[in-house]
Amino acid sequence: xxxxxxxxxxxxxxxxxxxxxxxxxxxxxxxxxEVPLRSDYLSSIVRSIIGQxxxxxxxxxxxxxLLNLLGGRITVDGLLATSQEELREAGLTMRKAEYVKxxxxxxxxxxxxxxxxxxxxxxxxxxxxxxxxxxxxxxAEMFLILSLGRQDVLAIDDVGIQRSAQWLYxxxxxERRQLLIEKxxxxxxxxxxxxxxxxEAIHLGFVQDFDSIEELIDTKNELQ
Numbered sequence: 001x002x003x004x005x006x007x008x009x010x011x012x013x014x015x016x017x018x019x020x021x022x023x024x025x026x027x028x029x030x031x032x033x034e035v036p037l038r039s040d041y042l043s044s045i046v047r048s049i050i051g052q053x054x055x056x057x058x059x060x061x062x063x064x065x066l067l068n069l070l071g072g073r074i075t076v077d078g079l080l081a082t083s084q085e086e087l088r089e090a091g092l093t094m095r096k097a098e099y100v101k102x103x104x105x106x107x108x109x110x111x112x113x114x115x116x117x118x119x120x121x122x123x124x125x126x127x128x129x130x131x132x133x134x135x136x137x138x139x140a141e142m143f144l145i146l147s148l149g150r151q152d153v154l155a156i157d158d159v160g161i162q163r164s165a166q167w168l169y170x171x172x173x174x175e176r177r178q179l180l181i182e183k184x185x186x187x188x189x190x191x192x193x194x195x196x197x198x199x200e201a202i203h204l205g206f207v208q209d210f211d212s213i214e215e216l217i218d219t220k221n222e223l224q
Contacts, residue, residue: 004035004149012151012190019186020194025213026168027197029220030204035196038147041114042107043074048142049099049134050092056160062091079104099134106132122150145192154191156180164198167207 006013008027017024038044050066051059069090070078079100087097106112112132117125122144129140141155155161156177165183166176187194201207210216 002037002039002149004037005032006035006193006196007032013193016187016190016193020183022169022213023187023194023197025217026201026206027193029206029213029216030197030200033196033200035146035149037149040074041117041143041147042076042103044147045103045114045129045132045135045139045143046074046079046100048139048146049096049103051142052096052134052139065090066092076104076107080108095134099132102133103135118148122153145195150192152189152191154180154184154187154195156184158195160202161195161198164201164207167210168198168201168213170212 008014008017008031013027017027038047046066047059047063050062054062066087067074069082069086084094084097084101087100088094092100103112107114112128117128120128125144125148126137126140129135129143130137138155138157141153141158144150144153145155162176162180165171165180166173169179171179183194184191206213206216210219
């Protein structure tokens with residue numbers, strides 16, 4: 001599995017820190033991170049479709065059941081050979097079962113060429129993917145960030161990123177999406193760096209366990 005390594009001394013990370021002192025606090029606390037890229041593009045998109053509007057834990061459980069149903073690997077042939085009823089028994093909703101079937105159909109019909117999609121620019125990839133039923137901007141952005149490792153993508157509508165930004169900047173829930181819209185040009189052309197660190201704050205339990213980044217810093221200082 002390919003891994004994207006992000007080092008806090010990299011010029012791109014230093015650049016985003018210089019523009020946003022608050023984000024710099026988070027990046028400094030977390031340090032270097034490694035992001036495993038989903039190199040199996042079909043599996044990556046199916047996983048993102050499953051994850052639409054549900055929790056990470058629920059999505060992981062459903063994906064594991066689907067993987068088991070298909071014999072340990074997500075393939076076009078496997079999806080086409082599996083009935084919608086079987087997909088629903090694995091935990092997919094009726095619509096999501098339709099979406100993954102449509103995805104497989106479009107690959108077979110060569111309306112979507114995942115094997116050769118990598119060299120295209122972000123906009124071209126987004127346009128290709130959103131022609132698939134059930135793939136919107138968020139799902140396409142997950143593919144750009146988590147499979148292709150593109151450097152300048154901010155998934156503004158991702159709930160995890162919104163929650164983390166709300167915590168980091170101390171804003172109300174109603175304000176967090178607008179905050180990301182306002183921050184987006186500031187973080188360019190390295191917006192994926194912000195995405196990775198905001199997600200990492202969730203994964204490390206910072207957002208759940210501390211009321212603010214100040215409380216987190218104080219706690220760490222007390223333990224030293």
